[in-house]
Amino acid sequence: KAGVTQTPRYLIKTRGQQVTLSCSPISGHRSVSWYQQTPGQGLQFLFEYFSETQRNKGNFPGRFSGRQFSNSRSEMNVSTLELGDSALYLCASSFEQRADTQYFGPGTRLTVL
Amino acid sequence: AQSVTQLGSHVSVSEGALVLLRCNYSSSVPPYLFWYVQYPNQGLQLLLKYTSAATLVKGINGFEAEFKKSETSFHLTKPSAHMSDAAEYFCAVTHGSGNTGKLIFGQGTTLQVKP
Numbered sequence: 767k768a769g770v771t772q773t774p775r776y777l778i779k780t781r782g783q784q785v786t787l788s789c790s791p792i793s794g795h796r797s798v799s800w801y802q803q804t805p806g807q808g809l810q811f812l813f814e815y816f817s818e819t820q821r822n823k824g825n826f827p828g829r830f831s832g833r834q835f836s837n838s839r840s841e842m843n844v845s846t847l848e849l850g851d852s853a854l855y856l857c858a859s860s861f862e863q864r865a866d867t868q869y870f871g872p873g874t875r876l877t878v879l
Numbered sequence: 880a881q882s883v884t885q886l887g888s889h890v891s892v893s894e895g896a897l898v899l900l901r902c903n904y905s906s907s908v909p910p911y912l913f914w915y916v917q918y919p920n921q922g923l924q925l926l927l928k929y930t931s932a933a934t935l936v937k938g939i940n941g942f943e944a945e946f947k948k949s950e951t952s953f954h955l956t957k958p959s960a961h962m963s964d965a966a967e968y969f970c971a972v973t974h975g976s977g978n979t980g981k982l983i984f985g986q987g988t989t990l991q992v993k994p
Binding site: 810814870 | 985
């Protein structure tokens with residue numbers, strides 16, 4: 767069974783641009799969670815989707831948004847990029863909304879110049 | 880509210896020595912606890928998890944952890960370190976009722992293994 771897939775793996779953007787990251791969960795998984803990892807703040811929860819609905823949201827500004835499609839694939843969007851948005855963005859999927867059955871993808875490394 | 884504190888951002892051991900990575904948690908509800916490992920430029924790999932069954936949990940690659948409610952701790956150990964264990968390790972907590980994918984992570988501990 768294929769693991770969680772994230773595309774692209776690496777991305778370079780400039781300040782003020784917007785970016786969309788994609789996460790394809792393990793086949794059959796219906797829940798996707800997103801995390802931001804930075805050297806200063808560590809791993810922080812962004813949001814969680816289950817059956818196309820956002821079920822939980824972390825403490826991030828409104829520039830960070832996401833959605834989930836009917837096939838459970840998820841995208842997250844960051845508008846008006848700032849230097850501080852440079853990070854590794856990780857997604858994780860599970861069959862239901864359960865952290866104890868969650869698998870992580872390899873991440874997308876976003877660099878904002 | 881839940882939180883995790885990992886004591887020591889860097890731990891260095893010799894190959895063959897005991898590995899001990901410390902994690903203390905705070906939770907107002909029964910927690911589920913996890914240890915993850917991250918190698919450079921990779922995602923998170925689950926080492927082991929506590930989900931309210933046995934308090935001594937065995938994981939992959941010879942790691943184990945013991946849930947101690949009285950000490951609010953979930954320390955990770957391995958009897959004998961290998962060079963391949965060098966990585967960053969994260970302790971995480973979530974609500975023990977399940978029904979959420981949200982994890983609260985500690986700041987991480989980088990394990991260095993010296994030959």
